[in-house]
Amino acid sequence: MNLEELSKQYRDSGTACRVRAEQLQRELRTARLNEHGKHALRVRIMHLEDMATATLSTANFLARYYDRTRS
Numbered sequence: 634m635n636l637e638e639l640s641k642q643y644r645d646s647g648t649a650c651r652v653r654a655e656q657l658q659r660e661l662r663t664a665r666l667n668e669h670g671k672h673a674l675r676v677r678i679m680h681l682e683d684m685a686t687a688t689l690s691t692a693n694f695l696a697r698y699y700d701r702t703r704s
Contacts, residue, residue: 636695636696636698636699637695637696639695640692640693640695640696641692643688643689643691643692643695644688644689644692644696646688647684647685647686647687647688647689647692648685648689650681650682650684650685650688651681651682651685653681654678654681654682654685657674657677657678657681658678660674661674661675661678
């Protein structure tokens, strides 16, 4: 596997995290949850968004890795 392929895998994972966070955001707006349930869902969304950001950042780094080393 080369860095371009690895970058794509990271991008796919980051996108999946974002999609799931968006689904949970919709659920948070529509579900009838007590305060504990809402808090747990918010924490889960926050972790997914953090994972998406880190994973997509890594994907971008890997995609441009060779461009950086050639400069």
